[in-house]
Amino acid sequence: MVARAARELKPGMVVNLGIGLPTRVVNHLPADFPVCLHTENGLTGIGPTLSAEQADRNLIDAGGAYVSTVPGSAFFDSATSFALVRSGRLDLTMLGAFEVGANGDLANWKIPGKFSPGVGGGIELAQKARRVVVLTTHTDRAGNPKLKDRCSLPLTAKGCVARIFTDMAVIDVGQGGFTLVETAHEVSPSEVADATGAPLNIPETTLPRF
């Protein structure tokens, strides 16, 4: 699923990979792939992650991982970092999710009474990146669908999600709700539909597998 999501990055893009699963996407890209990675705490041109032994104490990504630079990297303050986000310079962001609505709504920052660490930069990424894709397990730990007709949790942003990569499928989100695009090996379209909490459009054609 992470390898499949990595194919979403196209040459020339400016990309922000959210904390967690999305940051692993870089492991599936060639070292010379022409893309500019951004992190909220003030860096464009993120290089490989470093071990504690190799780390520079002043150089982290927004998740706190020690990272490196590449030729052409730039450092800047937090206002500049989000100026870049809000003004539409981010071609793509890849985020985690608690819930995604069939209307493209995203909930990924708060579970009232259980988890409320604050939204960080998530709202601006979700609301302002030119393309927002979600990388998540298809269901939560209890087996409940994360893809729902409407989100029940507090929203991060409305109508922002264009595509969802899960362990079961690739699903596009559009005017007609969820549409199946690809399935994982050994997973049938009807199994994906059963694990989805809203109607799933399944094209008549044979879908690619990943």
Place this chain on the structure above:
Amino acid sequence: MKLPDKSSSIEAAIAQIKDGATVMVGGFGVPGTPFTLIQALVRHGARDLTVIKNDANEPDMGIDHLLQSGQVSRLITTHLGLNANAIRLMNAGEITVEFNAQGILAERIRAGGAGLGGILSDIGIGTELAEGKQVVAFDGKNLLVEPALRADVALVHAARADTFGNLAYVATAQNFNPLMAMAADCVIAEAEQLLHLGALAANDIHTPGVFVDHVAALGALSKEYAVVRR
């Protein structure tokens, strides 16, 4: 002409902070957090503080010491995910927490430092972060009014400074420091290297010294500045 000398001891600078003060603290995680100034504020003991900081560091690091000592009544921040102690204090009602979208916090501080009343933004419209905020129709859009933020005191960390208070940051230790260094009535900077006038090239300065009131040299860095082994 010679530019004035603003070098100060850390204790003398921090001693000016009064009970009830609003204090901005630079840093995003470890990089750029002024750990030594924070430790001095813990020893100074000013209470009922409103602290403005991107995050609450991690347990037993940075502003967590101020939270543990009960000196903070209100925290204006973006994310507490790495500090379970801060989340516990928030959930227990021992501190009031105001969450901001990260770039909006940065821009509110920038506006405060730039002498503006606030900013207009569509960030968070349709979410609970918009609740209670004034909405204005402007240029055909509904926008939220985000008031500028200023503080009584800002505590910032620089890699290099000169005695006039010109500051230079490195790598991702820049973050909120240059913004906060413009947005407080009293700006206190700690510097890993405090240089004589002229040693910091004019082209390399991020924060002009006119914004800075006191600059203090750090000695050997404490363990808090080091790479965190998780």
